[in-house]
Amino acid sequence: MGQETLAERLAGLVAMSSGNGRLDTVIRLTCGRALCLPPLPPEEDVSDGASDTDAVVAAFAEQFAVDVSRIGDNQRACLMSALGDNAFRTVVAIFIADFVPRVWAGCEALGLGRPGNGSAVSWDHAGDPIDALLNGFVPAVARLRTLDPVTTEVVRLRGAAQHNCRLCRSLREGHALDAGGSEDMYEQIEAYESAADLSEAHKAALRYVDALIWTPSQISAEVAAGMRKHFSEEQAFELTLDVMRNACNKIAVSLGADAPRVADGTERYEVDADGQTVYADIA
Incomplete structure (x- = not known):
C-alpha cells in the first residue's frame, strides 16, 4: 500500500463524525488549541453558549491531547455519564x-506536505470512525515494511x-526480537541519548517521536534534519504513521481499558502480513 492510499485513509478519518456535529466542532477546536496547531476543519459553527456536555467533552479532549495518562476515574465517569453509549465513538x-x-x-517539518489534507472535506455521516480507524487505518499502517522491525519496535515502546x-508496555513484537531487539536494548529507550545499544538512527527517530507526542507545533530543524539524514522519505512517512498507529493506545488509556495481558514479564506477539496482531507465548 502506497503513500497515496494512506493519505486517502487520513482524509477519510478527517471526514468522519462522532455522530454529533456540535461536539465534533468542540472536540476539534479544543484539540487544536491544546496542540497549538491548526484544528481539523469543523462541519458546524458553535455560536451559542456551551452546554454541560460540551464542557465535559472539551475538558476530556484537552486532557487527552495534553497528557492522556492524567485522565482519572472521575473525568472518565463524567464522560460516560454525559455520552452514554456514544462515549467510545466520541473518544475515537x-x-x-x-x-x-x-x-x-x-x-510538514520533514518536507512531506500534509497528506490527506484536501481543499474540501467530503463529510461522511454514514461511516463508522471506529471501524475506519481500528479496522482500516491501523492495519494498513501495520502492513508497511520499509522500516526495519527493530526501529518500528523502539518507536512503539517509546510511545507506550x-x-x-x-x-503496550507488556508486549514485545516477535519479528523485532528475532531481528536483534532485546530487553537490554529496550531498557535503554528511557534515557536514549546516552544509550550504547541504540543506533544514531534510533536516537533520531526517538527525538522525532518525542516531538510529535509532546511538542508537535515546535518540531525543530535539528530533529527534522536527523530524520532526513537517517531515513528515506518513504521510511519517514511510515515512521510518522507508526507513531499515530501506536498512539491509538491513548483511547484505551483514556478509558482505563489498558490492563496488561500478563501480570509479570512480557508477552510475545507478532504483526502478520495483513497487519493484524497475533499473540503467542509469554516471553
Whole structure:
C-alpha cells in the first residue's frame, strides 16, 4: 500500500463524525488549541453558549491531547455519564482530532506536505470512525515494511511509555526480537541519548517521536534534519504513521481499558502480513 492510499485513509478519518456535529466542532477546536496547531476543519459553527456536555467533552479532549495518562476515574465517569453509549465513538473522534494534526505537522517539518489534507472535506455521516480507524487505518499502517522491525519496535515502546499504556508496555513484537531487539536494548529507550545499544538512527527517530507526542507545533530543524539524514522519505512517512498507529493506545488509556495481558514479564506477539496482531507465548 502506497503513500497515496494512506493519505486517502487520513482524509477519510478527517471526514468522519462522532455522530454529533456540535461536539465534533468542540472536540476539534479544543484539540487544536491544546496542540497549538491548526484544528481539523469543523462541519458546524458553535455560536451559542456551551452546554454541560460540551464542557465535559472539551475538558476530556484537552486532557487527552495534553497528557492522556492524567485522565482519572472521575473525568472518565463524567464522560460516560454525559455520552452514554456514544462515549467510545466520541473518544475515537477525539483521537482523530488529536493526532491527524500531529501527523500533518510532522510531515510538514520533514518536507512531506500534509497528506490527506484536501481543499474540501467530503463529510461522511454514514461511516463508522471506529471501524475506519481500528479496522482500516491501523492495519494498513501495520502492513508497511520499509522500516526495519527493530526501529518500528523502539518507536512503539517509546510511545507506550510516554502514554503510560500498561498493555503496550507488556508486549514485545516477535519479528523485532528475532531481528536483534532485546530487553537490554529496550531498557535503554528511557534515557536514549546516552544509550550504547541504540543506533544514531534510533536516537533520531526517538527525538522525532518525542516531538510529535509532546511538542508537535515546535518540531525543530535539528530533529527534522536527523530524520532526513537517517531515513528515506518513504521510511519517514511510515515512521510518522507508526507513531499515530501506536498512539491509538491513548483511547484505551483514556478509558482505563489498558490492563496488561500478563501480570509479570512480557508477552510475545507478532504483526502478520495483513497487519493484524497475533499473540503467542509469554516471553
